[in-house]
Amino acid sequence: MTTNTTRDAATTAAGTGPVRAGGGTSVLLRDLTRAFGVTRALDGLSIEMAPGELVALLGPSGCGKTTALRIVAGFEIADTGSVLVDGKDISSVPAARRDMGMVFQSYSLFPNMSAQDNVAFGLRMRKIGTGGRRKRAGDLLDMVGLGPQAGQYPHQLSGGQQQRVALARALAIEPRVLLLDEPLSALDAKVRLQLREQIRTLQQRLGTTTLFVTHDQEEALSIADRVGVMSNGKLEQLAAPDELYTSPASAFVAEFVGVMNRVPGELRGGGMVTALGSTMPVRGHIPDETPVDVLVRPEDLTMQVVEHGNGIVTTRTFLGSVTRVGVQLDGDVAVQVDRPSAESAALAPGASVSVSLPGQPVLVATRRVS
Amino acid sequence: MVAVARGGSGGIGPPRRGGFRGVVPPGRYSTTWRWAVLLVTAVYFLLPLWAALRFAGIGAFGSVISESGFTSSLALSVRLAAITTLVTIALMLPTAVYVHLRLPKLRRLLEGITILPLVIPPVVLIVGVLAIAPGFIKSTPLLLALEYVILAMPFAYRAIDAGLRALDLKTIVEAAGSLGAGWGSTLWRVLLPNLRTALLPATVLTVALVLGEFTMASLALYQTFPVWIYVNSQTSGQVSVAASLLALFVTWIVLLAITVLGSRQSRKTGGGEVTLFTVAPTETRGD
Ligand SMILES: Nc1ncnc2c1ncn2[C@@H]1O[C@H](COP(=O)(O)OP(=O)(O)OP(=O)(O)O)[C@@H](O)[C@H]1O
Ligand SMILES: [Mg+2]
Numbered sequence: 001m002t003t004n005t006t007r008d009a010a011t012t013a014a015g016t017g018p019v020r021a022g023g024g025t026s027v028l029l030r031d032l033t034r035a036f037g038v039t040r041a042l043d044g045l046s047i048e049m050a051p052g053e054l055v056a057l058l059g060p061s062g063c064g065k066t067t068a069l070r071i072v073a074g075f076e077i078a079d080t081g082s083v084l085v086d087g088k089d090i091s092s093v094p095a096a097r098r099d100m101g102m103v104f105q106s107y108s109l110f111p112n113m114s115a116q117d118n119v120a121f122g123l124r125m126r127k128i129g130t131g132g133r134r135k136r137a138g139d140l141l142d143m144v145g146l147g148p149q150a151g152q153y154p155h156q157l158s159g160g161q162q163q164r165v166a167l168a169r170a171l172a173i174e175p176r177v178l179l180l181d182e183p184l185s186a187l188d189a190k191v192r193l194q195l196r197e198q199i200r201t202l203q204q205r206l207g208t209t210t211l212f213v214t215h216d217q218e219e220a221l222s223i224a225d226r227v228g229v230m231s232n233g234k235l236e237q238l239a240a241p242d243e244l245y246t247s248p249a250s251a252f253v254a255e256f257v258g259v260m261n262r263v264p265g266e267l268r269g270g271g272m273v274t275a276l277g278s279t280m281p282v283r284g285h286i287p288d289e290t291p292v293d294v295l296v297r298p299e300d301l302t303m304q305v306v307e308h309g310n311g312i313v314t315t316r317t318f319l320g321s322v323t324r325v326g327v328q329l330d331g332d333v334a335v336q337v338d339r340p341s342a343e344s345a346a347l348a349p350g351a352s353v354s355v356s357l358p359g360q361p362v363l364v365a366t367r368r369v370s
Numbered sequence: 371m372v373a374v375a376r377g378g379s380g381g382i383g384p385p386r387r388g389g390f391r392g393v394v395p396p397g398r399y400s401t402t403w404r405w406a407v408l409l410v411t412a413v414y415f416l417l418p419l420w421a422a423l424r425f426a427g428i429g430a431f432g433s434v435i436s437e438s439g440f441t442s443s444l445a446l447s448v449r450l451a452a453i454t455t456l457v458t459i460a461l462m463l464p465t466a467v468y469v470h471l472r473l474p475k476l477r478r479l480l481e482g483i484t485i486l487p488l489v490i491p492p493v494v495l496i497v498g499v500l501a502i503a504p505g506f507i508k509s510t511p512l513l514l515a516l517e518y519v520i521l522a523m524p525f526a527y528r529a530i531d532a533g534l535r536a537l538d539l540k541t542i543v544e545a546a547g548s549l550g551a552g553w554g555s556t557l558w559r560v561l562l563p564n565l566r567t568a569l570l571p572a573t574v575l576t577v578a579l580v581l582g583e584f585t586m587a588s589l590a591l592y593q594t595f596p597v598w599i600y601v602n603s604q605t606s607g608q609v610s611v612a613a614s615l616l617a618l619f620v621t622w623i624v625l626l627a628i629t630v631l632g633s634r635q636s637r638k639t640g641g642g643e644v645t646l647f648t649v650a651p652t653e654t655r656g657d
Binding site: 107 | 549550563
């Protein structure tokens with residue numbers, strides 16, 4: 001219920017624009033499976049979304065994100081499992097009557113209608129009179145900052161403008177759930193950033209429960225309340241962005257989100273592992289197969305400049321407050337280590353360094369055969 | 371078939387720009403040639419018309435209109451053209467959309483089937499249909515209109531198919547669905563308006579075909595305009611030639627009107643350039 005309170009406060013503060021009555025909608029995806037021939041696009045996917053929450057679905061190409069979204073929208077039918085909206089199973093409700101706003105990856109505006117008519121289309125389908133339609137469509141176009149472009153046709157709008165109209169069109173019907181399938185992927189970096197913030201602001205103001213599909217981890221981490229990382233049709237972890245980064249539940253999540261080093265390690269039994277000369281506890285799953293690698297983030301490795309250390313600096317990349325240093329370790333292992341930029345003057349390529357692990361619990365994964 | 375032949379090769383619709391530019395380097399040489407070809411073609415088409423006009427004389431036009439059967443046969447032909455066009459679109463549009471969305475593998479097959487009417491002689495079609503058609507339908511223009519629908523199928527399907535390929539059909543249909551549109555609304559309010567550019571050439575060809583078709587109409591004993599002209603030509607040569615010319619001009623005006631109206635709409639929505647056989651989608655902006 002904390003979400004509700006903050007949302008109401010935000011709505012009041014924002015003042016203008018449509019405000020939905022009552023609380024948001026809860027959504028539950030329960031044990032969804034869907035196979036296309038031999039491909040298991042979804043393999044027991046479950047996600048619970050709180051009212052007003054924005055959940056991002058993140059995962060590599062082909063892991064089933066779009067399929068999940070399309071099942072919620074009603075364009076695809078799950079082999080087993082169900083989708084519950086506010087506790088009611090909607091599996092038998094056709095897409096046209098699910099009240100879900102959808103924004104697609106490709107430009108989906110109706111080419112024969114002006115921006116205004118595109119936004120008003122859903123209202124027209126709901127038999128709302130001309131006056132009401134025009135007013136609401138105008139309000140929504142203002143909300144996405146496209147009031148002056150109301151009369152223009154899609155081919156006269158830029159890609160970013162088209163996606164904003166598509167967003168306004170999806171929001172015009174006051175959807176119970178907003179579904180976004182990589183809405184920003186066709187746009188250039190700058191427009192993408194602006195629109196991402198706009199989507200988040202609007203979503204919070206309206207309190208619409210939103211499922212946002214993306215394969216861009218930065219996008220997912222920056223926009224979502226919680227991020228669900230998928231792989232092979234399954235949910236690997238569903239957690240807040242910071243938790244996902246600092247305590248990934250599996251090696252897959254660890255490597256998919258952020259930068260991760262692999263350092264050869266040796267299992268010691270009793271849940272311990274040795275790597276780079278230190279021994280530490282294993283966190284999470286212990287692989288049955290050997291050899292193994294220890295997973296460690298660039299900022300978690302320690303490094304000193306020493307003569308005859310265990311590595312040689314190969315690259316140095318300035319990233320602002322930190323500098324990322326590439327190090328070639330003995331035994332043909334390359335790692336990246338982050339150091340405060342102020343302390344990295346001596347770390348020129350060719351310098352001999354000693355890299356070590358601080359002894360915190362680490363994630364361990366079976367070594368990849370390459 | 372007069373109108374079809376003239377209408378087709380005469381090239382109604384905006385001329386395609388820069389047709390030869392890619393092959394022959396621009397210059398006085400190619401320009402001269404272009405005009406020469408144009409002139410020869412024009413003479414080839416216009417000379418017979420001019421001769422016909424000389425033969426009939428202006429006076430004959432007056433008597434054509436007062437001739438018995440003129441109005442009724444012309445009205446029948448126009449009505450047939452309208453019914454045929456509507457039935458063709460009503461049948462072909464949903465079929466093509468369904469095949470595109472759900473059975474994309476059958477597209478080739480359907481394309482093949484729709485070509486069949488071109489290789490089956492109209493005589494065969496009409497004789498077969500007359501043998502089995504129930505009596506009540508034989509007495510209405512509907513029988514002939516349905517036959518014409520079959521004749522128009524090759525053009526109509528191709529045009530609609532091209533139009534659908536130019537759209538992101540799946541996304542558009544799903545977008546309409548998510549906004550609450552059923553199949554009817556999606557077809558009527560979203561797909562049909564977007565296919566205007568594609569349907570235009572189909573309509574033009576269908577109308578031209580119906581206004582000029584002779585074999586089926588005469589075998590099925592309908593007095594359509596071409597049949598009436600033929601019947602009349604046996605009583606008065608001059609009047610019937612005047613009637614043919616009149617028919618030609620009426621057809622041209624109808625086709626021109628359809629084309630102009632359609633292109634205007636398409637320019638507004640950026641739907642693409644209209645030519646008789648192709649729909650060239652214009653680039654949509656997107657950055
Ligand atoms: N209609 C379909 N017919 C056959 N296979 C399909 C169909 N839709 C999806 N698939 C398969 O299911 C798997 C998951 O597809 P999906 O589109 O959900 O992936 P995604 O996570 O959205 O990927 P991307 O990031 O590339 O969009 C893929 O292997 C895909 O090939
Ligand atoms: Mg996808």
